[in-house]
Amino acid sequence: MSNTNDFEFMRFGERGWLATCMRDFDDVTSGLFVNAIADAVRPKNGITDAIAGIDSIAIRFDNTQLDANDALKLLKDATKKTAAPNDTQPPDKTIEIPVLYGGDAGPDLESVCAQTKLTTDQLINKHASPPYRVITVGFAPGFAYMGPLDKALQIPRLATPRARVAAGSVAIAGGFTGVYALPSPGGWNIIGRTPVPLFDAARPSPFLFKPGTAVQFRPIDETEFQELSKQTP
Amino acid sequence: MTIVARVILSGPQTTVQDAGRGGMRHLGVPLSGAADQISLALSNAALGNPWDAPALECTLGGLVLEFTEQTEFALGGAEMTAALNDTPLSLYDPISVSAGDRLKLGQARVGMRCYIAIAGGIAGSDFLGSVSTHLPARLGGVDGRALSAGDHIIAGSLQIGQTVDVPTYLRTTMSHDWFLRTLPGPEYENFSDEARRCLFSQNFSADRRGDRMGIRLSGKTIEPPDLPPMKSSAVFPGTIQCPPDGAPFLLLSDAQTLGGYPRIAQLIDADLPLAGQIRPGDRVWFLETTTEAARQITMQRMAYIDATLPGFKFA
Incomplete structure (x- = not known):
């Protein structure tokens, strides 16, 4: 059980409310908490969307079915009834993501090394060693915010976002690491690329990542990258 | 087939x-x-x-x-x-x-x-x-x-x-001048009085850089609020974000689901179809309204729409 005082509630447009978590959680705990709340409120009658960010939940309601105050009550109830995860036990299954670091696959690797004063090997080791959790999904189909990222690797976004980031790009920004599932514009520092398709609309389950998924990166070389790319059409 | x-x-x-x-x-x-x-x-x-x-x-x-x-x-x-x-x-x-x-x-x-x-x-x-x-x-x-x-x-x-x-x-009334009514966005209060005045007291010009994801608006720039970097949070079609370059960005139907820029305002439902007709070079004005007024506008609009388009809902 949590307390509604842990949240700040705000109206967001005619059919929306936003709840922001005011507790001083780390991003993984906070992300899993707000996702659990969003999951609890989403199936309620008249709720058309429940979207978890890193520390917030936005709902949208059908205002022909539900009064704004009743929608707020559903959101408040979900925040009250959902326990804050005090122990973020990783699930049994871990998804391994092979990554070719640096070179054309990771155009920002050198600049990240310079900013963090790490050698390439140290950086790869620090990025690929720890297990991560998917904190939340969003921005684009298949994009996952993962953490926690080693403090030594925490650097800001690029001053000027790239117009186009290749699909499969593995990137870091602030306290997060993430993988671009699709070619898109992007402002994160790109350190590598995975040949694994993260989103495929034609697959029975199109999305590889869900909030809470455990992820382990594994450094691979160019040869293995090419081989794995061939296996995945 | x-x-x-x-x-x-x-x-x-x-x-x-x-x-x-x-x-x-x-x-x-x-x-x-x-x-x-x-x-x-x-x-x-x-x-x-x-x-x-x-x-x-x-x-x-x-x-x-x-x-x-x-x-x-x-x-x-x-x-x-x-x-x-x-x-x-x-x-x-x-x-x-x-x-x-x-x-x-x-x-x-x-x-x-x-x-x-x-x-x-x-x-x-x-x-x-x-x-x-x-x-x-x-x-x-x-x-x-x-x-x-x-x-x-x-x-x-x-x-x-x-x-x-x-x-x-x-019908959506076509124009080169668009008056769009808005409600305060989640970070509205964090912007300075001057920044808010700036949003509501000038006509912006729709940039060339515009697609179904959103429209970048140029004009006198809006000073971003003095906040620590925001944690990514929900955005919707009709959300007006203010990136650090001070040019507001009006999101359309292909809007990403999460964003990291302060959300100064949100278009009212009834004016969202208008936003989809803004073309590069058009002039855009934003007007402030209240949640209650927006609700009235939507209800009145729906009363007219219902007769012609049974089941229609604003996206």
Whole structure:
């Protein structure tokens, strides 16, 4: 059980409310908490969307079915009834993501090394060693915010976002690491690329990542990258 | 599977759009769908199609289709010259065609997007219950891409009901000057008085850089609030974000699901279809309103809409 005082509630447009978590959680705990709340409120009658960010939940309601105050009550109830995860036990299954670091696959690797004063090997080791959790999904189909990222690797976004980031790009920004599932514009520092398709609309389950998924990166070389790319059409 | 038409010229960007994939934002999947849902709905209604039937959305005109079967179609949205075998056409009129007839859209004069509805709708690849094309993720439509010359348009098989005489007052009024009513966004209070005045006391110009994801607006820049970097949080079509460069960004139907820039304002539902018709160079004014006033406007608007478009909902 949590307390509604842990949240700040705000109206967001005619059919929306936003709840922001005011507790001083780390991003993984906070992300899993707000996702659990969003999951609890989403199936309620008249709720058309429940979207978890890193520390917030936005709902949208059908205002022909539900009064704004009743929608707020559903959101408040979900925040009250959902326990804050005090122990973020990783699930049994871990998804391994092979990554070719640096070179054309990771155009920002050198600049990240310079900013963090790490050698390439140290950086790869620090990025690929720890297990991560998917904190939340969003921005684009298949994009996952993962953490926690080693403090030594925490650097800001690029001053000027790239117009186009290749699909499969593995990137870091602030306290997060993430993988671009699709070619898109992007402002994160790109350190590598995975040949694994993260989103495929034609697959029975199109999305590889869900909030809470455990992820382990594994450094691979160019040869293995090419081989794995061939296996995945 | 009936091929109903063949694309001779696609124009700058023509895609298949319906009312979009609502309720999928928690998966990172944007709404997509017609940028001007009223024009889509009315084009469909003119044929007796369900209001949300998939139709073609053609950016700035330039589309040429050759029909390969007998069918009916209707045009809507942006003001353009349109002709069937050189006979001029008007918007929201059902037009009967036979194989070999050619529809030619000129350049849109006012407004950004034209809609071409076909009796029974248009078939496309379905993803999560919608055939709307989302170009960045290659979802829906024809292989998730914009149409190109030589593509076939496959007829849909939706039930056709009573055709509707589309009243003028329901149509999206085309203009080069757009007055859009807004409600405060979640970070509204964090902006300085000066920054807020700046948003509501000038006309912005819609940038060249504009697509179905959103429109960058240039003008006197808006000073971002003095906040620690925001944690990514939900954004919607109609959200106005203020990136550090001070040029507000008005999100449209392909809006990403999460964003990291302060959200200064949110368009009211009734004005969202207007935003889908803003073209580069148009002038944009933002007006402030209240939640209560917005609710009244929507309810009154819906009362008029309901008679013509049963079941219509703002996206």
